Amino acid sequence: MFYKLLIIFSIIFNFEESFSNEINNCTTCGNIINKEINSFNQLFKKNNSNRNQNQINSNDPQNDNISNLNNIEICSNATVVLNGETVWDYNYKVAIPYIKEAKERGLSCGTIQLGTLSDNRICSKATVTLNNLRTWDESGVFRKYIQEANRRGLSCGVKSLQEIENERKLAEERARKKKIAAQKEIKKQLTKEKARKLAEEKARKLAEAKAKIRKKKLEEWNNKVSIIKKDADFLYKNIKEFVQVSEEIDIVKLTDLFDKRPDPNKNWNKDDLKLYETLMTFMNATPGFKEFFKKKELSREQKRLALKLKSTDQLEKQVTELKRLLKSNFGNDKLVKDIQPKIKSIQKFLEKENYNQIEADDLIKTSSNFLKQYYQKKKLLDGINTYFAEK
Numbered sequence: 001m002f003y004k005l006l007i008i009f010s011i012i013f014n015f016e017e018s019f020s021n022e023i024n025n026c027t028t029c030g031n032i033i034n035k036e037i038n039s040f041n042q043l044f045k046k047n048n049s050n051r052n053q054n055q056i057n058s059n060d061p062q063n064d065n066i067s068n069l070n071n072i073e074i075c076s077n078a079t080v081v082l083n084g085e086t087v088w089d090y091n092y093k094v095a096i097p098y099i100k101e102a103k104e105r106g107l108s109c110g111t112i113q114l115g116t117l118s119d120n121r122i123c124s125k126a127t128v129t130l131n132n133l134r135t136w137d138e139s140g141v142f143r144k145y146i147q148e149a150n151r152r153g154l155s156c157g158v159k160s161l162q163e164i165e166n167e168r169k170l171a172e173e174r175a176r177k178k179k180i181a182a183q184k185e186i187k188k189q190l191t192k193e194k195a196r197k198l199a200e201e202k203a204r205k206l207a208e209a210k211a212k213i214r215k216k217k218l219e220e221w222n223n224k225v226s227i228i229k230k231d232a233d234f235l236y237k238n239i240k241e242f243v244q245v246s247e248e249i250d251i252v253k254l255t256d257l258f259d260k261r262p263d264p265n266k267n268w269n270k271d272d273l274k275l276y277e278t279l280m281t282f283m284n285a286t287p288g289f290k291e292f293f294k295k296k297e298l299s300r301e302q303k304r305l306a307l308k309l310k311s312t313d314q315l316e317k318q319v320t321e322l323k324r325l326l327k328s329n330f331g332n333d334k335l336v337k338d339i340q341p342k343i344k345s346i347q348k349f350l351e352k353e354n355y356n357q358i359e360a361d362d363l364i365k366t367s368s369n370f371l372k373q374y375y376q377k378k379k380l381l382d383g384i385n386t387y388f389a390e391k
Contacts, residue, residue, distance in 0.1 A: 066101050075109030078102045083142075086110040114148045122149050123156035134158050225268050228276060232264040238296050239283060248287050257282055304357070311360040312350065318367040319346050325374065342367055 066074070078098035080089040088111055089095035102109050114122070126145035128137040134157045136146050149156050159167070239258065243249060257279045262272035283289045322343045329335045346363055 066097055069101075071102075071105065071107055074098050074102045074105065075107060079109045079111060083139075085112065114144065117148075119152060119154055122152065123154055126154075127156045127158055133164075225273060228273070229264040229268065232262075232276065234296075234300065235280070235293075236261060238293055241296075242283075242286075242289055242292050245292075246286070246288055249289075250286075254282065254286075307357060308355055308360075311357065311364060314364055315346050315350060315360065315367075318364070318371070319343055319350075321371060322346075322367065325371075338370070342370060 075098075078088060078095050078101070079086050080092070080095075081087075086109065088099050088109075090099070117125075122145055125142055126136060126149045127134050129135075136156075136158055138146070236258075239254075243251065243254070257275075260275050261279055262268050262276055268276075283293075322339055326336060326339045326343065329339070346367065349359060349363055
């Protein structure tokens with residue numbers, strides 16, 4: 001009898017522990033199972049005080065009156081605990097009459113009624129996860145859950161080999177497409193970056209070209225204005241002289257234009273140039289002015305040429321004199337450093353194609369002052385008199 005009590009306590013303990021875990025994962029069957037557990041416990045407590053009075057030989061049920069046994073004794077002989085779950089002990093012939101008696105009395109004896117379990121509960125019992133893959137649990141008592149799942153048409157997340165292979169192929173295809181998309185995006189970005197750099201280079205070259213054009217136009221403008229301003233004073237002087245000898249000029253209109261003439265000694269803008277050109281257009285349209293101006297220009301050119309010849313001749317004489325001094329003072333490093341640069345400056349000027357009278361006057365003045373100081377320092381009055389007499 002003591003052995004039977006141990007079995008009963010084991011059934012109750014395993015039943016409660018197993019069902020407490022199962023109920024947490026079952027959304028529909030908890031109330032039924034809890035009700036069944038409470039009923040079973042009440043039966044156990046009610047008949048526990050009489051268990052010593054009903055000791056029988058459970059190994060020979062044919063000699064016993066099974067119907068006289070209480071529910072707890074019936075359940076203890078009808079069930080067995082496998083894998084932590086209370087099940088009918090169909091594999092033990094002696095237990096068959098007890099199973100039959102229990103069912104006639106409507107006892108579940110702690111066994112799970114599959115029909116009362118939810119789909120989620122059935123699936124949690126029927127499957128196991130191995131290596132992140134859900135599969136049927138073919139071990140022991142769990143086969144009946146697989147059968148129940150199949151009866152209900154539940155897949156329980158278990159995938160066939162074909163489904164697994166299809167998913168693998170699908171995942172590979174997605175990865176391949178993702179890789180291709182990434183490569184396309186990289187190529188797109190590279191193309192975009194290349195286009196951006198080309199656009200920047202094109203914009204840079206265009207800006208440089210525009211800058212060159214602006215610079216060229218500015219240079220052309222400055223050259224044009226410089227030439228005009230150079231002759232402006234001479235033109236204004238000629239206009240004043242022409243007014244005194246002309247009888248056909250519109251003096252009123254000329255006065256308006258002449259009062260607005262731009263100053264050659266100041267910077268000119270487009271408006272200044274326009275005023276100058278308007279004045280010139282008016283004067284060129286005045287009878288007799290062109291001929292008058294040409295004569296004055298010819299006379300000025302002759303004076304300019306004469307001055308150029310005189311200045312050039314004077315510079316050549318200065319070079320000769322400076323070379324003579326360089327030779328006589330050869331070895332005097334300090335004096336040589338003063339003389340030689342002056343000789344080179346004059347020679348370079350005389351070799352230029354574009355003659356500039358202002359530059360020529362500056363060179364003559366510089367060289368004359370140097371020679372005068374040199375002779376005065378050496379007290380060579382004869383040299384001074386001779387040089388300046390020739391000049």
